[in-house]
Amino acid sequence: RSLLLSNVGRWGLSWIKDILVRLDGSHATFPVFTEIPIIFAPPQQAATLLDMASIYHEIGHNVFQHFKEIGDELSKAISEYFSRLKKEVGPMSPMKQAEYEKNIEDAANYWAIERLSEIFSDIYATYICGPAYYFSCVDMAMKMGGNPFDVNMADVHPPASARVNACYKTLLSEHQIGDTTTLVQNMQNIWNNYINTYQRTSHFELRCGDTIIDLLVKKSIQEIQHLLPNAYHYLEKINLLQSKMITSSDSLEIILNKALEIFLKEPQYYPEWEKSAFRVLHVQNDERTR
Secondary structure, three states, X not given: XXXXXXXXXXXXXXXXXOOEEEOOOOOEEEOOOOOOOEEEOOHHHHOOOOOOOHHHHHHHXXXXXXXXXXXXXXXXXXXXXXXXXXXXXXXXXXXXXXXXXXXHHHHXXXXXXXXXXXXXXXXXXXXXXXXXXXXXXXXXXXHHOOOOOOOOOOOOOOOHHHHHHHHHHHHHHHHOOHHHOHHHHHHHHHHHHHXXXXXXXXXXXXXXXXXXXXXXXXXHHHHHHHHOOOOOOOOOOOOHHHHOOOOOOOXXXXXXXXXXXXXXXXXXXXXHHHHHHHHHXXXXXXXXXX
């Protein structure tokens, strides 16, 4: 709770008065009361930085809930996109045209407000936390297994491939490091090798193809920059040598990205490094709460 509260100002969440934290489940949030959100995380989160980047996704839900106009703008963009798509169809039989238009309407309706909240939260988390969240999303998708292109109408979460793609495109946008960083490109190569064993369906392409994800990333970033102009934007380029040193001025995002460098490149040193990182975080919080 202290860690999150000491960072909400940098994340742009000026309206938050308090945060309730429960370490007894998977990462989730209860954002109905945006001024005092409830954040859920697994018990081990109090003792490890691993997967802590997932909390940024839950913070994204709070932003989405607080600013209703984000959902309105994303819904409008989706509606306009599929309206244009419907008009671009060439000559076809009445039966074929009716089927085509029905598919277009179903695809537009797929992006209900709950799914827009999920994809926005992925984009927000990547915008604020950088590669550390992108890796978290890739890691979660590969651990869950299954077809990453599977469009489950009963699940408010978009397919894993769409979520990872949104994170990667967010890194590439606004000159946010992206493929200029070897670590990010290596993660993307691993992900591409994984999804290449699965078949992309027309059902997926119509609802979650690159054009749709490009649109949602662009509009989401515009809304973040418009509504949260003072929110931190992760633009750091951190190498392994820099990651080995933790300073008192390092933000939580920088520490999480340094943790990623150590964990992936020199995992044998990670346990001791993480202890040092926690000591720095404790000192930072002590100073901020005085």
